Amino acid sequence: MHIERDPNGDFILESDEIAGRFGLTRDDFRQRIRRGLVTSTVERGEAEDIGTSRLSVRLGNRVWRAVLNNEGEVQNEVVTFVRGRGRSDGS
Secondary structure, three states, X not given: OEOEEOOOOOEEOOHHHXXXXXXXXXXXXXXXXXXXXXXXXXXXXXXXXXXXXXXXXXXXXXXXXXXXXXXXXXXXXXXXXXXXXXXXXXX
């Protein structure tokens, strides 16, 4: 997988490819985006990891993470399950 960047340097992810990582169709994935169920983060590499980026896309209890090199090529990727955050009222 190769991930492009827009003129501002932001990453552009193909809906089809990311949807497939979650076992969804593109339309199902886009619907979840519109409902605010998909979040993403970008972390820039520092020190010995300079020039790399880690992208994370979360949907429910699943997270797709990929490490990209400076050319936008995915060096490794994984889909994992995360535990719930628990209740904030102390129960």
